[in-house]
Amino acid sequence: MVLRMTVGLVLTAVALAVAGRRLWWLKRLAFSGQSAPERVAAVRAHPGRDAEVQATEVIGQRKLLKWSVPGAAHAATFWGFLVLLLTIIESYGDLFSRTFAIPGIGHWAAIGFIEDLFAVGVLAGLATFTVIRLRNDPHREGRASRFFGSHTRAAWVVLGMIFLVIATLLLYRGAQIDAGVFPYKHGAFASQIVGHWLHPLGSGVNSVLEAVFVLGQVGVVMAFAVIVVYSKHLHIALAPVNVLFSRRPDALGPLEPMRSGGKVLDFEEADPDTDTFGLGKIEDLSWKGLLDLATCTECGRCQSQCPAWATGKPLSPKQVILDLRDHAFAKAPWLLADSDEAREKLPEAVKAEAARPLVGKDGGVIDPDVIWSCTNCGACVEECPVDIEHLDHIGGMRRHQVLIESAFPVEAAGMLKNLENKGDPWGMGQARRAEWITELDFEVPVVDGTIGPGVEYLFWVGCAGALEDRAKKTTKAIATLLHTAGVRFAVLGPAETCTGDPARRIGNEFVFSMLAQQNIETLNQAGARTIVASCPHCFNTLAREYPQLGGDYEVIHHTQLLAKLVAEGKLTPVTPVKEKLTYHDPCFLGRHNKVYTPPRAILEAVPGVHATEMPRCKNRGFCCGAGGARMWMEERIGKRINTERIEEALALNPDTISTACPYCLVMLGDAIAAKKSSGDAKDTLEVVDVAQLLARSVPKRTSADGGADGTAAGREGPGAADG
Numbered sequence: 277m278v279l280r281m282t283v284g285l286v287l288t289a290v291a292l293a294v295a296g297r298r299l300w301w302l303k304r305l306a307f308s309g310q311s312a313p314e315r316v317a318a319v320r321a322h323p324g325r326d327a328e329v330q331a332t333e334v335i336g337q338r339k340l341l342k343w344s345v346p347g348a349a350h351a352a353t354f355w356g357f358l359v360l361l362l363t364i365i366e367s368y369g370d371l372f373s374r375t376f377a378i379p380g381i382g383h384w385a386a387i388g389f390i391e392d393l394f395a396v397g398v399l400a401g402l403a404t405f406t407v408i409r410l411r412n413d414p415h416r417e418g419r420a421s422r423f424f425g426s427h428t429r430a431a432w433v434v435l436g437m438i439f440l441v442i443a444t445l446l447l448y449r450g451a452q453i454d455a456g457v458f459p460y461k462h463g464a465f466a467s468q469i470v471g472h473w474l475h476p477l478g479s480g481v482n483s484v485l486e487a488v489f490v491l492g493q494v495g496v497v498m499a500f501a502v503i504v505v506y507s508k509h510l511h512i513a514l515a516p517v518n519v520l521f522s523r524r525p526d527a528l529g530p531l532e533p534m535r536s537g538g539k540v541l542d543f544e545e546a547d548p549d550t551d552t553f554g555l556g557k558i559e560d561l562s563w564k565g566l567l568d569l570a571t572c573t574e575c576g577r578c579q580s581q582c583p584a585w586a587t588g589k590p591l592s593p594k595q596v597i598l599d600l601r602d603h604a605f606a607k608a609p610w611l612l613a614d615s616d617e618a619r620e621k622l623p624e625a626v627k628a629e630a631a632r633p634l635v636g637k638d639g640g641v642i643d644p645d646v647i648w649s650c651t652n653c654g655a656c657v658e659e660c661p662v663d664i665e666h667l668d669h670i671g672g673m674r675r676h677q678v679l680i681e682s683a684f685p686v687e688a689a690g691m692l693k694n695l696e697n698k699g700d701p702w703g704m705g706q707a708r709r710a711e712w713i714t715e716l717d718f719e720v721p722v723v724d725g726t727i728g729p730g731v732e733y734l735f736w737v738g739c740a741g742a743l744e745d746r747a748k749k750t751t752k753a754i755a756t757l758l759h760t761a762g763v764r765f766a767v768l769g770p771a772e773t774c775t776g777d778p779a780r781r782i783g784n785e786f787v788f789s790m791l792a793q794q795n796i797e798t799l800n801q802a803g804a805r806t807i808v809a810s811c812p813h814c815f816n817t818l819a820r821e822y823p824q825l826g827g828d829y830e831v832i833h834h835t836q837l838l839a840k841l842v843a844e845g846k847l848t849p850v851t852p853v854k855e856k857l858t859y860h861d862p863c864f865l866g867r868h869n870k871v872y873t874p875p876r877a878i879l880e881a882v883p884g885v886h887a888t889e890m891p892r893c894k895n896r897g898f899c900c901g902a903g904g905a906r907m908w909m910e911e912r913i914g915k916r917i918n919t920e921r922i923e924e925a926l927a928l929n930p931d932t933i934s935t936a937c938p939y940c941l942v943m944l945g946d947a948i949a950a951k952k953s954s955g956d957a958k959d960t961l962e963v964v965d966v967a968q969l970l971a972r973s974v975p976k977r978t979s980a981d982g983g984a985d986g987t988a989a990g991r992e993g994p995g996a997a998d999g
């Protein structure tokens with residue numbers, strides 16, 4: 277007994293010392309980052325929500341279980357290890373007393389059964405992981421494998437270690453049964469099977485084996501603990517912390533305001549020499565950003581859903597995180613050195629690593645093409661099981677490139693200049709924003725100073741909706757439908773300016789904040805409270821980003837309002853629209869803001885429409901390629917994202933593709949045009965907003981029925997609003 281106790285405790289002490297040293301180093305590295313007081317404050321403000329998130333995301337494995345087979349395997353392994361904490365207690369007890377049993381419960385047959393059940397569950401999980409890894413071997417599958425770029429050898433080592441944990445456990449328990457010292461008389465079915473195999477060896481040999489296997493169990497568990505803190509399996513310890521401090525539910529939706537030293541940057545007082553402008557070097561990341569890097573499990577779920585990666589671009593959200601992590605670890609001695617003198621004495625390789633720019637073609641940690649390939653679609657954040665916030669990292673690097681280095685795709689310069697000078701990305705000017713109104717046969721009130729009495733909604737038209745020909749058709753359809761439903765609405769007309777979304781998404785926080793402040797002033801002066809936006813990008817910015825600057829409004833998307841009007845019977849689709857169609861989820865409406873049902877409810881209400889879903893839909897929807905200011909950048913690398921999306925739609929042979937976003941309308945429209953000219957799509961195929969489809973089915977009010985004040989009730993034939 278003394279020998280097994282001594283060996284077991286020495287093994288444990290050595291392992292804990294090695295693991296503890298590593299954890300201390302990791303903590304120092306994390307805290308070398310910028311402070312993030314807002315993350316701590318958010319946790320303190322919502323303890324109930326955080327407990328619920330831990331219960332559903334960490335314990336409940338919600339995100340992992342969205343991938344049914346690997347999710348079930350992970351859940352079995354994770355829950356197994358929670359339950360097997362009991363067996364680890366038992367093995368340590370056995371170091372001191374061969375008849376040890378956990379006080380109170382240590383002889384319950386149910387406990388023995390549950391322990392064995394989960395041990396077998398872990399083995400089943402391991403077998404599943406093995407098959408998944410063999411089927412997705414990156415050496416064979418290349419970029420198609422979600423493990424492409426992951427450290428696969430380390431993953432196999434960890435699977436082997438988990439197997440050894442379970443193997444030594446069952447062997448130790450089997451030998452205990454044969455030696456007559458097993459605490460459970462019944463229930464532990466798997467241990468009994470192993471005991472049956474070992475039985476012929478006799479109780480003397482089994483007594484020796486029991487000592488060997490219990491030390492094996494302790495040794496393997498401790499070795500696993502060390503491997504965990506030195507590998508991607510660090511996520512076992514860090515995932516709950518990363519989930520706790522994530523920007524949930526805002527990691528999708530709004531971008532973070534720019535911060536320096538933990539405070540929101542005030543551009544009037546900011547100094548580029550002393551303040552942090554985005555992410556220019558690894559130490560510009562906050563501790564939460566560094567925690568993200570250390571938490572990545574290399575599962576590749578993000579990579580598998582990324583439209584940029586799927587179309588051959590150099591961007592993989594996983595690889596961004598891994599490259600930043602590798603750089604942070606390699607630069608760590610420089611970051612943790614306590615003086616310039618100490619830094620001077622570091623090896624040349626560390627100094628060279630420390631000198632690398634975060635983004636750069638020559639020697640940069642991240643290639644510029646990587647950050648500029650991102651459409652901000654949010655699929656990576658949506659999928660990540662440990663709540664890593666890729667968009668904050670990519671957005672932060674973009675901000676530094678734009679604001680400090682003035683290095684961004686040249687073709688986007690015109691868009692930024694137009695936003696600054698004319699208030700819209702195309703530079704068409706404020707005066708033309710009201711032209712679409714003249715193309716209607718009823719009056720649309722334009723706010724003159726303040727919103728008039730009785731107006732229920734301010735209709736935020738957006739730059740595309742006011743100025744782009746295809747999107748203008750949607751705008752007119754929405755206005756016509758609101759008019760028909762008797763909704764009192766008004767528009768800002770020439771007083772509206774770009775919300776600033778393209779500027780913010782490209783990284784020009786300065787232009788964003790200028791436009792946002794201007795709009796907030798206009799909206800506040802107008803007395804706006806309830807806004808209906810037709811563009812999901814405007815919708816997201818007005819609803820989720822303007823509160824960061826003091827603009828608080830109730831904002832809904834046009835599909836939400838139209839679906840409500842249909843449900844209330846204020847809009848009644850009657851004219852059949854005999855079309856086979858498929859609906860494309862705009863990323864900023866769907867994934868970023870979780871509006872999936874209203875557009876589908878509208879389509880369902882239109883008689884004659886036969887809607888079929890594309891394989892990639894709802895929260896797995898595939899981007900059109902326009903978000904993240906990509907609309908204003910050339911797509912020079914790989915396949916065009918809009919082409920990839922249209923090919924998915926064409927596989928369903930639809931008559932119409934519907935969507936609910938002017939960006940998507942343009943991108944998908946361009947891809948359809950290209951397919952038509954190559955003879956790969958039928959000439960009648962079109963892409964329309966769901967509002968246009970609804971307008972085709974709802975009888976339109978005549979002009980004689982009055983303005984947008986909802987006072988009249990006359991109707992005429994199906995709407996001509998979609999031109």
Ligand code: SF4
Pocket residue numbers: 578581582583584585591592593649650651652653654655656657666667
């Ligand atoms: S936001 Fe979309 S495009 Fe950008 S990295 Fe994530 S998945 Fe890829």
Ligand code: SF4
Pocket residue numbers: 571572573574575576577578579593594597659660661662663664
């Ligand atoms: S970032 Fe998240 S989803 Fe992507 S590989 Fe890492 S853990 Fe998996």
